[in-house]
Amino acid sequence: MATKIKRRKTTKQLKKSSLSPFNIYWEKKNYYLLVLGLIVTIIGFYFMTIGPWNSFSSLVISPIILFIAYVIIFPLSIFLRKKSEKEQAPQMGRQETEVDPGKS
Secondary structure (H helix, E strand, C coil), rough: CCCCCCCCCCHHHHHHHHHCCCHCCCCCHHHHHHHHHHHHHHHHHHHHHHCCCCCCHHHHHHHHHHHHHHHHHHHHHHHHHCHHHHHHHHHHHHHHHHCCCCCC
């Protein structure tokens, strides 16, 4: 009996079948946080340009604002995502049935 030969997918079929990973994890709030991080970064660099190089805004305010943008807002926009129902269900069931080992 003859064996069936598998046909390769064309590039158009591959483009249709592959999805961007950002569509799965990124929601509207992630994009808002990313834009907020860009705005806060621009404000931080603006404060750095005000006055002479040794002014209070250049040495104190600007680094604090940039730290908030780079260390807090940008990572939040990347890693923050809503837990799906599948992830929440096992955790809730486990919490109700397990007893803390230190308590009797």
